[in-house]
Amino acid sequence: MSEGTDASGTGASAQPKGIDPRGPRFAASITAVLLMIAVFLGLTGLSTATDSSGWAISSASLAERASDPGFIALLIIALLFLWSVVSPRTAPWGALFRSVIAPRLSPPTEREDPRPPRFAQGVGLFVTTLGLILHLLGVPWALPIAAAFAFVAAFLNAAFGFCLGCQMYLLLQRTGLVGRERPAAI
């Protein structure tokens, strides 16, 4: 969202701008599968376990919370989200799509702006990080619920091509949280 990156000044990439829209959807389907696994590990792990004194996570040590399989799975997913936000071109699923999948498909009929998928990865990063932090603080159910929200977004993107990031961007902008340019005061 920084203006300098793709403002008209660069001009080097004059040919078909944008990325193949099937790339982010391919990545989203892998992410959805990984998130499904994280939800499952979260549900069966420490996050939802109870013992005689109540929630098991409340009495667990920080190391125990951090070594929960669900936590590790979601941490890996969060790091992948971070990768896609920081450097979308080198992110593994996108690279896999371009090198293995795309050459076997017909060329894309249209291209899309790479910023929406990147913004959506940022939303995914935010949700999963929130779940990880709450889990480390000892909040029960935080892990599978955060993973489930991210799963819904990834699945809707993969299966229905529904761009949750677009909607969110506009909503956030209306509340003034993003989008630095306010209309000039008249």
Place this chain on the structure above:
Amino acid sequence: MTLINALIGLAVLLVATVALGIFVQWRQGRPRRHIPHEVIEPTRLGADTLGETATLLQFSTELCARCPGVHRTLAAVADGREGVSHLDIDVTHRPDIAKHFHVLQTPTTLVLDRHGVVQTRFGGAPNREVLELELARLSGETAHV
């Protein structure tokens, strides 16, 4: 949590997500009528005039993957019909316009009649056939007047 409960939880999550996706898809492309009637002044949106028969008023944002595709569709529809024009408003930096028209998702398309009255509203990518039908209805109305 036991394995069985966790698997049930996963199944519920999957079914709920698919249902949500189907619902969203069903709701998009479906026109909404009976919207509070408002006359839209083209100058407010930076356009000179409205179409003689109808105007397709599209709201887009920069971060919107489907907006360019919808733009092409609407432009083609407008080109194919006499007196229909297409306006694409980027509301990324105009939250005031987005707020005024209650644009919660992009693309959102309003179909205006020749007076600038909002006739139909499409959230998401509009169904082209439904759109053509709406325009036929509007041009029919004009013919009778």
